[in-house]
Amino acid sequence: MTRPDLHHQLAALVAEASDEQISAAEALAESESLGLLGLTSIGHVRLIQAVERRFGVVIEPDDDITGLDTVEALAAFLQERGVAVG
Numbered sequence: 001m002t003r004p005d006l007h008h009q010l011a012a013l014v015a016e017a018s019d020e021q022i023s024a025a026e027a028l029a030e031s032e033s034l035g036l037l038g039l040t041s042i043g044h045v046r047l048i049q050a051v052e053r054r055f056g057v058v059i060e061p062d063d064d065i066t067g068l069d070t071v072e073a074l075a076a077f078l079q080e081r082g083v084a085v086g
Helices: 003-016 026-027 042-053 071-080
Strands: none
Touching: 003 026, 003 071, 026 071, 042 071
């Protein structure tokens, strides 16, 4: 999977987690925080759960997920957890 592919997959998960209130294009363009686009705390939890299911990673309750609030941050986190990006 390429880095752009990963970003697009994550952006689609953001759209899904926000019940399409945030488009994938908006998620890709946001560099500061998905909260600025209206992602709620419930939406963030749903996003983290979707990321876990889609990529087979486990995010522990004691992991600091506050920094996982952009597509780029999520992509970097996944790469740190061993998701292959070529």
